[in-house]
Amino acid sequence: PAEITTEKGFVVVDETYATSDPQVYAIGDAVRPGLLTDAIGAGRIAARTIDGLLRGADQTYDKLPAIRYERVKLQYFDPRIGEFADTTSCAANCASCGACRDCGLCEEICPQKAIS
Numbered sequence: 001p002a003e004i005t006t007e008k009g010f011v012v013v014d015e016t017y018a019t020s021d022p023q024v025y026a027i028g029d030a031v032r033p034g035l036l037t038d039a040i041g042a043g044r045i046a047a048r049t050i051d052g053l054l055r056g057a058d059q060t061y062d063k064l065p066a067i068r069y070e071r072v073k074l075q076y077f078d079p080r081i082g083e084f085a086d087t088t089s090c091a092a093n094c095a096s097c098g099a100c101r102d103c104g105l106c107e108e109i110c111p112q113k114a115i116s
Contacts, residue, residue: 016049017042025050037110044113073108 004019004026005012011026013019019026025046028039051057107115 015045017046018049037106037115040115041110041113067109073105 001021001024004021004024010032011019011030013026013031017025017027017031027042027046028034031042
């Protein structure tokens, strides 16, 4: 709709994914290109906000603090595993979204808590 603000082809939203129309929320590729996990996390934030509005509760959501280096579980990353010719072949073996290793690491590190 024309009354919803866009910029460079994407819907403009605030930190709760509300648009310029207070009754419309937008997530995913409508807001910016990104990963599926980003869209799932954004959906959870928007849903929490909408639930708060319907209940008459506070609309804010908890922002997760950055994980301190001391808490990073380095045992998941053994630099001695594998012999890589270059950084491209090393990156291809990286535990990242879309390359499941059934280790559960994604559940721990997903900033949006979109994986369960």
